[in-house]
Amino acid sequence: MIRPKPNDRLIRLSLLTVALTAITVLAVITIFIFEQGLPVMVKYGLKNFLFGQDWYPSEKSFGLLPMIVGSLLVTLGALLIGVPLGLASAIFLTEFSSRRLSRLLKPVFELLAGIPSVVYGFLGLMFLVPFIRENLGGPGLSVLAASIILGIMILPTIISISIDSIRAVPDSYREGSIALGATKWQTVRMVVLPAARSGLVAGIILGMGRAIGETMAVIMVAGNAADLPASWLAPVRTLTSNIALEMAYASGEHRQALFATGVVLFVIIMILNFLANLAARKQSGR
Amino acid sequence: MKDIAIQVINFSHFYGQQPSLKNINLDIYRGEILGIIGPARSGKSTFLTCLNRLNDLIPGSRVSGKILIDGLDIYQPEVDVAALRRRLGMVFATPVPLPMSIYDNVAFGPRLQGQTDRQKLDRLVEDCLDKAGLWAEVKDRLKTSALKLSGGQQQRLCLARVLALKPEYILLDEPTSGLDPISTMKIEATLRLLKKDYTIILVTNNTKQAARVADRTAFFLMGELIEVDETEIIFTRPSDKRTENYIEGKFG
Numbered sequence: 001m002i003r004p005k006p007n008d009r010l011i012r013l014s015l016l017t018v019a020l021t022a023i024t025v026l027a028v029i030t031i032f033i034f035e036q037g038l039p040v041m042v043k044y045g046l047k048n049f050l051f052g053q054d055w056y057p058s059e060k061s062f063g064l065l066p067m068i069v070g071s072l073l074v075t076l077g078a079l080l081i082g083v084p085l086g087l088a089s090a091i092f093l094t095e096f097s098s099r100r101l102s103r104l105l106k107p108v109f110e111l112l113a114g115i116p117s118v119v120y121g122f123l124g125l126m127f128l129v130p131f132i133r134e135n136l137g138g139p140g141l142s143v144l145a146a147s148i149i150l151g152i153m154i155l156p157t158i159i160s161i162s163i164d165s166i167r168a169v170p171d172s173y174r175e176g177s178i179a180l181g182a183t184k185w186q187t188v189r190m191v192v193l194p195a196a197r198s199g200l201v202a203g204i205i206l207g208m209g210r211a212i213g214e215t216m217a218v219i220m221v222a223g224n225a226a227d228l229p230a231s232w233l234a235p236v237r238t239l240t241s242n243i244a245l246e247m248a249y250a251s252g253e254h255r256q257a258l259f260a261t262g263v264v265l266f267v268i269i270m271i272l273n274f275l276a277n278l279a280a281r282k283q284s285g286r
Numbered sequence: 287m288k289d290i291a292i293q294v295i296n297f298s299h300f301y302g303q304q305p306s307l308k309n310i311n312l313d314i315y316r317g318e319i320l321g322i323i324g325p326a327r328s329g330k331s332t333f334l335t336c337l338n339r340l341n342d343l344i345p346g347s348r349v350s351g352k353i354l355i356d357g358l359d360i361y362q363p364e365v366d367v368a369a370l371r372r373r374l375g376m377v378f379a380t381p382v383p384l385p386m387s388i389y390d391n392v393a394f395g396p397r398l399q400g401q402t403d404r405q406k407l408d409r410l411v412e413d414c415l416d417k418a419g420l421w422a423e424v425k426d427r428l429k430t431s432a433l434k435l436s437g438g439q440q441q442r443l444c445l446a447r448v449l450a451l452k453p454e455y456i457l458l459d460e461p462t463s464g465l466d467p468i469s470t471m472k473i474e475a476t477l478r479l480l481k482k483d484y485t486i487i488l489v490t491n492n493t494k495q496a497a498r499v500a501d502r503t504a505f506f507l508m509g510e511l512i513e514v515d516e517t518e519i520i521f522t523r524p525s526d527k528r529t530e531n532y533i534e535g536k537f538g
Contacts, residue, residue: 172382176444179340180395181372181451190394195385 033266037259049260055226057246057254064264066228070143070236071212071268073229074222077147078154078211083204085151086158093159094166095188106163113156121220124149129221138233141223146236149217154207161206165199166192198281205276212269215240239265291316291455291485292337297351299329299336301344306332308509309351319477319486321500321517323493325532329509330489331379334457337487338374339367355455372399375448379460381440383432383447388415388424391432391443395451410450418446419476438469445476456480458488462495474499493533497521505529 041049044062052063089109093102124145133140169192177187193200215238223235224245237245243258250258292314299307307329314320322330335341337353339360353360360370372395383391392411393401401407411428415421420442424435432443441461448456458477462470477486477499490496496503497517504514505526513526524530 170382172378172380173384175340175343176378176382176384177394178343179338179371179376179378180398180447181368182394182398183368186398190398191384 030266033259033262036256037261037263040253040256041260041263043253050264053228055242057250057257060253062257062260064239064242064261066226067237067239067242067261068264068268069228070222071238071240071265073143073236074146074150074218074238075208075212077143077232078150079204079208081147081151082154082158082207082211086155086203086207087162087200089155090159090162090166091188091193094163095184095192106160109156109159111156112152113160117153117214117217118220120149120153121217124217124221132233136233138231139223139235141221141235142233143222143229143236144232146218146222146238147232149221150211150214153214153217154210157210158203158207161203162196162200165196165203168199169195201276201279205273208272208276209269212238212265212272213240215244219244239268289316290314291356293352293354295352295354297336297353298349299332299341300346300348300350302346306509307336310511312504312511312514314485314487315502316485317481318501319481319488319499320514321496321503322487322489322506323491323496323503323532324506326491327508328506330506331459332509333506334376334459334487334489337455337457338371338376339365340371340376342367372451373453374455374457375451375453376457377441377444377448377459377461379463381437381444381464383435383440383443385433386431387429388432388435388443389428392446392450394447411446414446414449415443417449417476417480418442419472420446436469438465438472441465441469441473442476445473449480454485456484456486458486458490460489460491463491470495493521505532507532 049062049064051065053065054061054063093105128145129140132145173191173195174187177191218238219241224237224241225235226237229236239261242261246258290313294310294312297310324330341347349361389411392414393407396410462473500517503517503520505512507528513529
């Protein structure tokens with residue numbers, strides 16, 4: 001019984017093929033994006049791409065800074081809104097609500113993830129944008145509107161992953177803490193959340209990935225002006241919006257500059273993931 | 287006349303409809319080690335969790351009768367449960383260090399009460415680890431994770447953590463059930479030393495352990511307190527046939 005049975009080897013081989021295919025597709029896409037985007041970046045200078053403030057494709061001016069800042073701002077805004085709400089909901093559902101309520105509400109939150117992003121965008125455009133315009137000023141189409149919509153859209157991801165990681169904390173930790181005279185809240189804050197930290201961070205990373213990658217809902221509520229936003233109430237264009245808005249009519253170097261936008265987005269996401277993973281590892285290794 | 291610290295009066299406990307403790311009457315004296323022996327599912331551990339109200343955490347848990355601790359009826363609604371649990375520190379059967387450093391584990395209780403003075407905490411941590419017989423082994427690695435300690439060390443850490451609460455009572459739920467003989471010996475030696483400052487209630491599956499360390503021993507069976515007396519009497523001439531059978535290993 002030292003060699004695997006032929007049957008096992010066949011299955012192993014076919015699974016390997018499938019896995020390799022998936023990786024190959026991913027690699028091909030990556031190579032293609034870089035192959036299309038890099039030459040134009042090199043031609044006009046990396047610095048001009050990353051730090052140029054003017055995006056006038058017809059005049060060969062490809063400054064991506066407003067879009068980079070835009071993407072980072074709406075993602076940050078989404079996290080500022082989504083993370084506290086999401087964590088609070090997850091903590092309530094796992095530690096403070098009755099089992100029955102928790103069983104009832106978790107699927108409801110997960111249903112939120114199933115709503116198409118265009119519907120979120122539509123709701124934002126119909127209600128949120130006019131609300132901001134009338135109460136806070138500005139055009140309504142703004143960083144703030146995009147942040148709020150994205151903040152709501154990442155809730156299901158953050159909530160359901162947080163719930164799973166909080167539930168995975170052994171009850172013996174809770175008992176131990178309570179037996180030492182801790183209140184429920186002290187136990188959650190000082191024992192449960194630190195123990196669940198790596199899972200919570202993973203949930204936030206996924207939420208962040210969703211926020212930075214979201215396109216449709218953002219296009220509908222962000223205003224899409226390719227300028228550095230002066231405030232939370234100013235319109236903004238993100239990297240993803242930039243590609244989606246201009247892809248239809250772009251050609252030549254303009255088209256390549258959109259691929260370059262993709263390259264920048266790709267690298268930013270890689271860096272954010274790396275940083276978040278680093279943070280998670282550092283904290284859990286204490 | 288001995289000083290009665292805890293009075294258990296007509297006390298019963300139920301999980302749902304199922305009675306787990308039936309009409310217990312028991313006085314516990316200040317400064318003694320009370321051993322509680324009995325077969326599995328006899329209600330020994332439940333009795334401990336009733337004393338510090340850890341049973342509150344279990345859905346469907348219900349009590350009747352009274353437990354007076356220094357005259358305070360602990361099932362009155364106005365009792366501060368967190369404060370009660372600090373007075374009755376508990377050590378569990380499985381050592382459960384919290385997922386933090388050795389130092390932070392011991393400092394956890396005092397910090398909950400708002401102690402932040404670094405020097406006082408340092409001294410307290412050293413003192414408690416010393417009393418629990420662990421200081422010499424861990425003094426050079428207080429900042430490492432408590433989860434890396436061996437089982438016996440973890441259990442002594444749990445004891446140190448309880449001592450840091452400055453409790454009046456120590457509840458031990460089969461504290462050596464998962465430990466090797468040498469770790470067991472160390473814990474028992476610690477208990478004998480602690481006796482002069484604390485009242486200790488020791489639930490154990492190991493009747494010999496009760497014989498070694500307890501001043502008095504109580505025998506529980508099927509949720510009933512069969513008898514309680516000086517340890518020597520329980521082990522030499524018990525008044526109930528069932529106690530004798532259990533001690534001689536005829537059942538349980």
